[in-house]
Amino acid sequence: MSQSNEIKAGSGKSLGVQEAKILIVIPAHNEAESLPNLLEEIRQSGFDAVVINDASFDATEQVAKAANFPVLSLPVNLGIGGGVQAGFLYAIRNGYDVVVQVDGDGQHDPRQLDSILSPIVAGEADCVIGSRYLPDALDTGYKTPFPRRMGMYFSTGILYLASGLRINDTTSGFRALNRAAFGFFATEYPVDHPEAEALLMLHQAGFRVIERPIKMRCRDGGQSLFTFFRALLYPLRVIVGFMGILYKSHRRIDS
Amino acid sequence: MITVQSICLGLLAVLGVYTLWLMRTGRLNAHVTVRWLLAEGAAFLSVLLWQWLPLFGVTSTLGDRELLMVLAVVFFALIAFLMLDCLVRISTHSHQVKLLTQELALLREQVEFSKGNFSE
Numbered sequence: 001m002s003q004s005n006e007i008k009a010g011s012g013k014s015l016g017v018q019e020a021k022i023l024i025v026i027p028a029h030n031e032a033e034s035l036p037n038l039l040e041e042i043r044q045s046g047f048d049a050v051v052i053n054d055a056s057f058d059a060t061e062q063v064a065k066a067a068n069f070p071v072l073s074l075p076v077n078l079g080i081g082g083g084v085q086a087g088f089l090y091a092i093r094n095g096y097d098v099v100v101q102v103d104g105d106g107q108h109d110p111r112q113l114d115s116i117l118s119p120i121v122a123g124e125a126d127c128v129i130g131s132r133y134l135p136d137a138l139d140t141g142y143k144t145p146f147p148r149r150m151g152m153y154f155s156t157g158i159l160y161l162a163s164g165l166r167i168n169d170t171t172s173g174f175r176a177l178n179r180a181a182f183g184f185f186a187t188e189y190p191v192d193h194p195e196a197e198a199l200l201m202l203h204q205a206g207f208r209v210i211e212r213p214i215k216m217r218c219r220d221g222g223q224s225l226f227t228f229f230r231a232l233l234y235p236l237r238v239i240v241g242f243m244g245i246l247y248k249s250h251r252r253i254d255s
Numbered sequence: 256m257i258t259v260q261s262i263c264l265g266l267l268a269v270l271g272v273y274t275l276w277l278m279r280t281g282r283l284n285a286h287v288t289v290r291w292l293l294a295e296g297a298a299f300l301s302v303l304l305w306q307w308l309p310l311f312g313v314t315s316t317l318g319d320r321e322l323l324m325v326l327a328v329v330f331f332a333l334i335a336f337l338m339l340d341c342l343v344r345i346s347t348h349s350h351q352v353k354l355l356t357q358e359l360a361l362l363r364e365q366v367e368f369s370k371g372n373f374s375e
Contacts (some may be wrong), residue, residue: 050364070364070368078353090361
């Protein structure tokens with residue numbers, strides 16, 4: 001794909017940033033049904049993208065290749081954390097300045113990329129979370145499944161208790177990171193359900209994390225990996241993960 | 256005369272031989288084997304020299320139930336330690352597998368990209 005030299009939204013609105021080299025990382029596990037529409041929207045936005053095929057059983061890899069996007073095909077399933085981290089490594093090695101994570105299920109609308117990219121390219125933040133639950137801009141159209149909602153309330157509360165950082169949508173996978181932040185994650189990134197832990201890691205390492213309102217769509221197809229059983233284990237995983245981060249020292253990578 | 260001590264020693268010896276066989280056939284990592292053999296050796300010596308061990312000097316004044324409990328706790332601690340040791344190794348290997356998987360995916364993509372450029 002051709003490199004984008006400016007930030008463009010799907011609406012064609014230009015933000016006029018000339019130097020920023022932006023990569024969209026799309027983790028996908030069995031998302032052959034959802035990917036074609038999403039990839040077409042991304043193509044229209046003009047951004048570079050890489051699809052992380054996390055050992056899918058279906059035609060995810062073929063669909064992405066047919067759309068002429070680079071694909072990182074993981075031979076064994078690493079989960080969302082390992083997959084996204086592979087995307088960060090790809091971004092580092094190919095000299096990107098900004099990475100945006102967009103889930104392969106089609107729930108994240110690429111037309112809203114500019115709202116989470118703007119603070120990054122303006123240097124206002126190191127990580128921007130696309131949030132459905134900002135009190136003054138609630139996404140009323142999106143119905144969060146009950147287990148996920150419970151998990152999100154839990155991780156929001158525990159993140160606040162652990163760090164004082166108030167993030168309303170800790171489980172959102174729609175997030176943008178500058179080079180320092182994704183470079184930090186290229187060397188170390190949590191594994192299962194990494195979103196909340198990643199926020200704590202960023203905060204501990206002194207990165208600036210903010211939220212911007214977004215609207216999320218329903219899945220185009222496929223199934224969510226956040227099942228009821230996983231939701232039951234989620235609090236324990238978050239607590240253990242947070243303890244691991246809090247008792248560990250992190251360094252900030254500015255290069 | 257067959258005693259409980261000789262049965263235990265025999266079982267531990269069989270376990271030691273089995274451990275060595277596992278290592279020889281490549282099913283058990285050498286590092287883990289060494290730890291297991293050390294643990295088995297320690298257990299073997301404990302059973303062999305139990306009459307002279309201070310632990311049994313203390314427990315000899317206790318009743319049978321307490322003695323069994325102490326033995327169960329010591330046994331559990333030993334097994335837990337060994338399991339944790341194995342889990343540490345599994346965790347390390349999981350991390351290494353993750354790095355290799357990512358690296359492999361990145362290299363494959365690079366090769367395909369180069370192939371594409373070459374054919375053009």
